[in-house]
Amino acid sequence: MSLERLLADVSSDVAGILDRALDGAELSVDDAERLLRVEGPDFHALVRSADLARAQDKGDDVSFVVCRNMNFTNVCYVGCSFCGFARHKDDAEAYDHPMEVLLEKARDAVARGATEFCIQGGIHPNKDHTHYREILETLKAAFPKVHIHAFSPEEIDFGHRKSGMELADYLRWLQEAGLGTIPGTAAEILDDEVRGVVSPRKLGRDRWIEIVTTAHSVGLRSSSTVMYGHIESPRHVAEHMGLVRNIQKQTGGFTEFVPLGFIHEKNILFNHLGARAGSTLYEDIVLVAVGRLFLRPWITNVQVSWVKMGPKMAQFGLLAGANDFGGTLMEESISRESGSEFGENLPPEEIRRLVREVGRIPVERNTVYGTLRRFDDPEKDPPSREPAKETELSGPTRWRLAEERAARRAAR
Ligand code: SF4
Numbered sequence: 001m002s003l004e005r006l007l008a009d010v011s012s013d014v015a016g017i018l019d020r021a022l023d024g025a026e027l028s029v030d031d032a033e034r035l036l037r038v039e040g041p042d043f044h045a046l047v048r049s050a051d052l053a054r055a056q057d058k059g060d061d062v063s064f065v066v067c068r069n070m071n072f073t074n075v076c077y078v079g080c081s082f083c084g085f086a087r088h089k090d091d092a093e094a095y096d097h098p099m100e101v102l103l104e105k106a107r108d109a110v111a112r113g114a115t116e117f118c119i120q121g122g123i124h125p126n127k128d129h130t131h132y133r134e135i136l137e138t139l140k141a142a143f144p145k146v147h148i149h150a151f152s153p154e155e156i157d158f159g160h161r162k163s164g165m166e167l168a169d170y171l172r173w174l175q176e177a178g179l180g181t182i183p184g185t186a187a188e189i190l191d192d193e194v195r196g197v198v199s200p201r202k203l204g205r206d207r208w209i210e211i212v213t214t215a216h217s218v219g220l221r222s223s224s225t226v227m228y229g230h231i232e233s234p235r236h237v238a239e240h241m242g243l244v245r246n247i248q249k250q251t252g253g254f255t256e257f258v259p260l261g262f263i264h265e266k267n268i269l270f271n272h273l274g275a276r277a278g279s280t281l282y283e284d285i286v287l288v289a290v291g292r293l294f295l296r297p298w299i300t301n302v303q304v305s306w307v308k309m310g311p312k313m314a315q316f317g318l319l320a321g322a323n324d325f326g327g328t329l330m331e332e333s334i335s336r337e338s339g340s341e342f343g344e345n346l347p348p349e350e351i352r353r354l355v356r357e358v359g360r361i362p363v364e365r366n367t368v369y370g371t372l373r374r375f376d377d378p379e380k381d382p383p384s385r386e387p388a389k390e391t392e393l394s395g396p397t398r399w400r401l402a403e404e405r406a407a408r409r410a411a412r
Contacts, residue, residue, distance in 0.1 A: 076122025216253025229279030265339025292321030
């Protein structure tokens with residue numbers, strides 16, 4: 001079979017959409033839905049087109065941020081059905097970290113090169129808006145140069161309702177205390193029917209939009225996210241992306257788009273409410289590729305989540321339209337508690353290696369995508385700042401090392 005014949009196998013409607021996307025035309029929500037359903041040769045054409053678009057939009061650089069996640073409490077009574085992280089306050093595994101613990105985590109992060117603290121927590125019924133401000137003031141006083149990326153729209157909603165202030169005033173009040181940007185999480189799928197199953201007591205679609213657009217209007221930029229692989233259809237995802245793009249046209253406040261695959265193992269949504277068992281390989285890659293083609297030129301940073309996809313699938317995402325590898329995280333518990341097995345920390349040297357393995361150039365960035373350092377030459381990489389780890393050796397390796405030691409002793 002010739003290459004020409006292989007290309008002829010791509011469906012004509014898909015080929016037309018990809019052609020238009022590569023010509024710089026804006027795709028419709030219907031186009032996005034069609035691309036989200038591709039299979040076989042159409043899938044390969046989509047991946048290749050998104051990779052070309054990535055090269056046009058961002059070149060070969062792959063950015064990442066050295067950051068630390070801090071979840072200050074896992075006590076939460078909102079009860080989202082996809083969540084494996086939340087605990088009742090009397091649960092043995094519940095925690096509510098005092099400021100000293102957050103400061104200790106922050107000190108460790110800065111010693112390891114962090115430029116960002118990413119802070120989110122559960123909605124603790126005994127807290128109010130003053131708690132969020134106290135966290136900001138405490139960390140900013142100790143580490144004035146570190147960027148604080150904190151509080152999901154759900155947490156903003158909770159704090160705002162407790163505060164009695166106007167929303168814009170409340171956001172400025174947090175900004176004055178050190179808030180730099182907010183995560184565009186708690187979005188899941190911005191459709192109230194889907195939200196009625198996955199997060200029935202969380203803020204609704206319109207409130208999410210109100211919080212994010214108001215944040216952008218006061219100068220607090222945010223990421224944008226989508227959670228897929230549960231009960232949603234490709235149409236829901238396409239409309240969600242259309243909404244994100246419309247907000248971006250209005251505010252310009254989104255820094256990036258981050259597809260987040262649903263982790264299914266330890267929650268009600270999969271175990272009792274009939275959700276799919278998380279995202280498939282196809283979905284993980286297709287979401288990245290469609291994100292690239294559909295959101296350009298409004299949002300040109302498309303991030304892979306190594307926590308959700310795993311580092312190898314995240315590498316594949318870099319070949320399918322993504323240009324950002326996310327953060328080091330240092331301590332990740334929200335995905336882990338839902339069953340993710342991909343670890344809590346990916347040191348900068350590991351991210352650089354993974355990026356180079358797919359032929360790209362690692363670039364350390366700040367939270368709002370300013371370049372901090374390019375790593376063109378592996379020979380000039382800085383030494384690791386990670387704490388020394390005890391290496392667990394396999395049985396045969398231990399025996400071999402013991403034999404070598406014995407041989408050296410005998411030879412003396
Ligand atoms: S996803 Fe967030 S708001 Fe929902 S239950 Fe979990 S911690 Fe609470």
